[in-house]
Amino acid sequence: MLDFDMLGLAPTLNAALKRAGLTEPTPIQNQAIPLAMDGHDVLGLAQTGTGKTLAFGLPLINTLLDQPGKPKPKTVKALILAPTRELVNQIADNLRPLTEGSKIFVATVVGGQSINRQIGVLARGVDVLVATPGRLIDLMDRGSVDLSQTRHLVLDEADQMLDLGFIHALRRIAPKLGTPRQTMLFSATMPKQMEELSRAYLNNPRRVQVSPPGKAADKITQSVHFVEKPGKPGKLREILSRDPDALTLVFSRTKHGAEKLMKGLVADGYNAASIHGNKSQGQRDRAIKAFREGSITTLVATDVAARGIDIPGVSYVINYDLPEVPDNYVHRIGRTARAGREGEAIAFCSTEEADLLHQIQKLMKIEVPVASGDSPLENGAPGRSRKPSNRRGGGGGGGGQHKRGGGKPQGQKSKGGKPEAANADGANGNRRRRSRGRRRAA
The missing domain is CATH 3.40.50.300 (P-loop containing nucleotide triphosphate hydrolases)
Known part of the structure; x- marks a missing residue:
């Protein structure tokens, strides 16, 4: 298996991975990262616990490190949508150690927390915003966030977002994003509605699947x-x-x-x-x-x-x-x-x-x-x-x-x-x- 340092990631990312004791990518990371770094839209299917967060997080941060300048006030360079508050926080917790010592700023917006504080954070501009759709729409309605400069979209646990009715929120959010953009969709299962979602929001995606949908972990x-x-x-x-x-x-x-x-x-x-x-x-x-x-x-x-x-x-x-x-x-x-x-x-x-x-x-x-x-x-x-x-x-x-x-x-x-x-x-x-x-x- 390849090591992370063989995937062409920035030296700062390789150093962060080594500090975390990570040397070898998981199968989903090994397949998805090179495709994402080449700019392709990615449809990733893998059972839970296989490392999907780094599969999209590493190429995303790697791309942003190469982009000059800070985000303008209220703007967002990359948006990650997840269906739950705790999953949003988990994603951010996994990404922040990778950005230590860099210019990349990772922020979260979820319900149950002060919206005024979140408005203050967004006012400075954000490189990577991890959000739940409901709170993001609240902020959009208040004019507190500008997604027109967002060129990267990640939908994590997309099948659960479908189950919970978030498709309507996504239909409001997606038209506000900048174009052209790269979209990555990750899911543990592939219901029929997911095919429709991928056709609607992904452009000629490369499909990465490391286990059949509906299959449990081998251990x-x-x-x-x-x-x-x-x-x-x-x-x-x-x-x-x-x-x-x-x-x-x-x-x-x-x-x-x-x-x-x-x-x-x-x-x-x-x-x-x-x-x-x-x-x-x-x-x-x-x-x-x-x-x-x-x-x-x-x-x-x-x-x-x-x-x-x-x-x-x-x-x-x-x-x-x-x-x-x-x-x-x-x-x-x-x-x-x-x-x-x-x-x-x-x-x-x-x-x-x-x-x-x-x-x-x-x-x-x-x-x-x-x-x-x-x-x-x-x-x-x-x-x-x-x-x-x-x-x-x-x-x-x-x-x-x-x-x-x-x-x-x-x-x-x-x-x-x-x-x-x-x-x-x-x-x-x-x-x-x-x-x-x-x-x-x-």
Whole structure:
């Protein structure tokens, strides 16, 4: 594999990468960086935890280093859009060390923070602006930002932006950008709407794909416990008690369910916290910080957090409720086995969730090995789990016996995720109601 210093990056960037202990690019970085540095539009598809931020961040900063002069007041040279506050902050945290000692200024604008302070920052001009679409539109409406000089656009986690209704915001933002411009779109999945988005906003893009859409990381061991709803709390406690010091992320389908589940765990003596759409920004930040540092070992979350949590030390992801959208299963379990580590993804499936499991297995083209319980799927039904597989990632885990291990992982930087322009939990609820309506009509 190539080293970073063989990609033609500026010496200051190579020095920053070495300070961070980064020498070899990941597959998505290895393929995307040369194309982006040559000025091509890029459509990047890769599972979560593969280093997409540097795949677009390095060539972007490298290009800006070659451009003379500072940005004019209120103007922005490069715009990165992300669907959640925490993901915006995570991107900025990854880019700022690369710009130390240079003229490049990276700024963020998100909801939940002082808009007047953000107006003051933008007034000086910004090289790289990382933003949520909702707050950016607020600033545009106030005349506080001028995007006419923006020649670089990055859409990160674009599929989630589609899921959360951000396409309408993008349609307002894109016409205000300068032309010609370079656009890079990165995503973990490739739904049909993404093809339409790429045709609308990318010019003859080069497609980079390092794993098939819907495929989990190779080092994730998967399993499913068939358990009815009343038995889920006991099964969760049984699993958590096997390795109480390991960082475990538990996904609940609703905000109310996540909060109730967290309070029950705390009452039983577990070090648990929750993050969801009803939590304030400060509450989410404190919960994630405690989880990263290990003082909280169990974090209960809704899909609001599925894309943003970047903690290599997460050993286990437990799908307490299966997601209504199969792609979200891939994003959830992608919170473990990050940065080259191994991880375990455990799913609970009740009788009423059998069809959801079938859809997940159909998307991933696997059968998740059964750890316990009897499958509610009828004999011969598509997607029915039969014999456990010894394959990791795409084929699942090591069968019915799983040992939760790994000790207490070292904490890393983490970010969760709350939508800016839409509430993810509410959006999922609306999507479920529409889906039920379609099934009844059929």
